[in-house]
Amino acid sequence: MKMLKKPINRTPSQKHGALGIGGIKWLSFPYIIWMIGFIIIPLLVIIYYGLTTKDSHLTLENIALTFNQINLKALRLALELSLISTAICLILAYPLAMILRKSKMKSNSFIVMIIILPMWMNFLLRTIAWQNILERTGIINTILRFLNLPTLNIINTPAAIVLGMVYNFLPFMVLPIYNVLIKIDKDVVAAARDLGANSVQTFMKIILPLSLPGVISGITMVFVPSLTTFVISSILGGSKIVLIGNVIEQQFRIGNWHGGSGLSLVLMLFILISMAILSKYDKEGGGGGLW
Amino acid sequence: MVKKFIKKFYVGLILIFLYAPIFILIGLSFNKSKSRAKWGGFTLHWYKELFQNQSIMNALYTTLIIALLSALIATLIGTAASLAISNMKKTPRAILVAITNIPMLNADIVTGISLMLLFVAMRFTLGFSSVLISHITFNIPYVILSVMPKIKQLNPHTYEAALDLGASPIYAFFKVILPDIFPGVLTGFFLAFTMSLDDFVITHFTKGPQINTLSTKIYTEVRKGIKPEIYALSTLMFIAVLLLLILINRRNAEKK
Numbered sequence: 001m002k003m004l005k006k007p008i009n010r011t012p013s014q015k016h017g018a019l020g021i022g023g024i025k026w027l028s029f030p031y032i033i034w035m036i037g038f039i040i041i042p043l044l045v046i047i048y049y050g051l052t053t054k055d056s057h058l059t060l061e062n063i064a065l066t067f068n069q070i071n072l073k074a075l076r077l078a079l080e081l082s083l084i085s086t087a088i089c090l091i092l093a094y095p096l097a098m099i100l101r102k103s104k105m106k107s108n109s110f111i112v113m114i115i116i117l118p119m120w121m122n123f124l125l126r127t128i129a130w131q132n133i134l135e136r137t138g139i140i141n142t143i144l145r146f147l148n149l150p151t152l153n154i155i156n157t158p159a160a161i162v163l164g165m166v167y168n169f170l171p172f173m174v175l176p177i178y179n180v181l182i183k184i185d186k187d188v189v190a191a192a193r194d195l196g197a198n199s200v201q202t203f204m205k206i207i208l209p210l211s212l213p214g215v216i217s218g219i220t221m222v223f224v225p226s227l228t229t230f231v232i233s234s235i236l237g238g239s240k241i242v243l244i245g246n247v248i249e250q251q252f253r254i255g256n257w258h259g260g261s262g263l264s265l266v267l268m269l270f271i272l273i274s275m276a277i278l279s280k281y282d283k284e285g286g287g288g289g290l291w
Numbered sequence: 292m293v294k295k296f297i298k299k300f301y302v303g304l305i306l307i308f309l310y311a312p313i314f315i316l317i318g319l320s321f322n323k324s325k326s327r328a329k330w331g332g333f334t335l336h337w338y339k340e341l342f343q344n345q346s347i348m349n350a351l352y353t354t355l356i357i358a359l360l361s362a363l364i365a366t367l368i369g370t371a372a373s374l375a376i377s378n379m380k381k382t383p384r385a386i387l388v389a390i391t392n393i394p395m396l397n398a399d400i401v402t403g404i405s406l407m408l409l410f411v412a413m414r415f416t417l418g419f420s421s422v423l424i425s426h427i428t429f430n431i432p433y434v435i436l437s438v439m440p441k442i443k444q445l446n447p448h449t450y451e452a453a454l455d456l457g458a459s460p461i462y463a464f465f466k467v468i469l470p471d472i473f474p475g476v477l478t479g480f481f482l483a484f485t486m487s488l489d490d491f492v493i494t495h496f497t498k499g500p501q502i503n504t505l506s507t508k509i510y511t512e513v514r515k516g517i518k519p520e521i522y523a524l525s526t527l528m529f530i531a532v533l534l535l536l537i538l539i540n541r542r543n544a545e546k547k
Binding site: 024025026027028030031032034035038039040041042043045046049092095096099100109110113114115117118119120121122123124125126127128129130131132133135137139167170171220224225227228230231234235245248249252257260261264267268271275 | 298301302305306308309310311312313315316319327328368369371372374375376378379387390391393394396397398399400401402404405406407408409412424425427428431485489491492496505506509510513517521522525528529532533536540543
């Protein structure tokens with residue numbers, strides 16, 4: 001962008017923006033209409049449903065559903081599990097991205113491809129496959145039994161849900177971090193080393209701060225879907241473990257749209273809060289995209 | 292030496308973690324036993340059955356049509372919007388970019404529910420078109436995300452030069468701008484196609500009882516046991532994509 005802006009600012013005859021093409025504003029009209037119709041208005045509709053009763057009286061009852069003991073427990077568990085999975089994803093992904101950055105692989109697209117490729121198998125099926133691995137008679141336990149080791153009982157526990165979250169969302173942590181890391185100028189790192197910084201100092205003072213935008217987008221991209229999932233918990237958590245996503249889905253299944261919308265609003269509030277916190281650390285304004 | 296080994300070992304472990312379920316699903320597609328938990332011997336039976344199974348074929352057809360149409364329409368709307376947005380002044384551009392980010396940052400479940408509520412409030416019957424509209428909605432941001440960087444890299448002077456040399460704006464667009472941003476448009480299209488293909492949550496809320504995509508069909512079968520034909524189908528799809536990617540990669544390598 002910087003490259004483009006300069007020459008344009010220098011030509012006073014230019015009336016238009018970056019591209020210098022006049023009169024193409026109308027090209028954005030379909031998009032603007034679409035976004036108002038299918039993003040802004042639906043959000044207003046969900047707010048309306050969340051704050052009203054069936055006979056359209058204003059109420060806070062739906063929001064108060066959050067404080068129902070079962071729902072509160074589900075919300076707390078969802079927060080807990082999604083924070084744990086986000087942390088695990090970060091711990092797993094950062095070293096991986098560092099290794100991949102230094103790898104002699106010629107094309108970045110190959111690395112990206114290998115990490116994205118599993119996503120081409122339906123995500124429900126991949127999660128179901130974890131049942132096969134974790135079950136009492138599953139692959140892990142068969143191996144353990146063969147080795148005469150005590151078997152593990154993971155399926156239908158919160159641990160299985162965390163595993164499912166980490167498995168499904170790990171690529172969304174790896175890719176943004178990797179994409180930021182490969183853009184770090186090698187000369188900057190070399191300069192730090194020349195000026196006497198050891199490898200730990202170089203990492204703490206140069207690489208880590210520069211990779212922060214990637215880490216931030218990674219955290220958002222793992223935390224939000226983990227917090228709101230209802231599929232992973234219903235496949236790997238059995239019927240006893242309920243997350244806030246399951247509660248909302250159930251409200252809609254039994255036809256309580258107002259209650260479900262109220263709970264969705266609470267969920268959105270949590271997403272907004274987490275983003276506000278994260279955006280404080282992301283002063284650069286993004287830069288850590290997935291692709 | 293040891294450090295190198297540890298690094299390779301670590302990457303290997305992560306790859307096993309990412310690919311283990313894939314191999315299990317491929318294995319299950321050759322499993323004679325109908326049960327997921329038991330290995331009953333090798334068979335190709337499910338691959339033959341697959342093409343006889345009308346409900347799976349219907350779901351596949353719906354999934355592919357929705358993915359294709361939603362990716363195409365999203366690419367058209369998104370590319371046009373990217374051109375216009377990058378031509379705007381700072382404030383309107385910031386507002387539009389912020390709106391673009393909403394569906395990407397918001398939870399799928401909220402997006403799905405809010406769209407469903409809108410359709411119901413508008414007395415719009417849930418079905419093929421409601422799913423299509425929803426998929427276009429969450430796909431447009433991916434297109435914009437892929438096209439915008441390419442537009443930023445454009446050299447505006449080539450377009451001006453084309454105009455100075457007598458090209459009409461439309462001719463100049465197709466001859467000068469489009470070829471330069473085309474890789475981004477293509478990435479956006481494929482990204483949108485993939486996202487649509489893999490979506491479950493938003494489809495689940497907006498589809499109504501009449502139609503099923505592969506995802507929603509699988510979800511209804513989770514409790515009673517997945518039909519082995521589905522494993523066969525997803526194995527075929529996975530291998531098709533794998534071959535396609537290898538082909539593209541090889542062609543790119545040759546070009547370099």
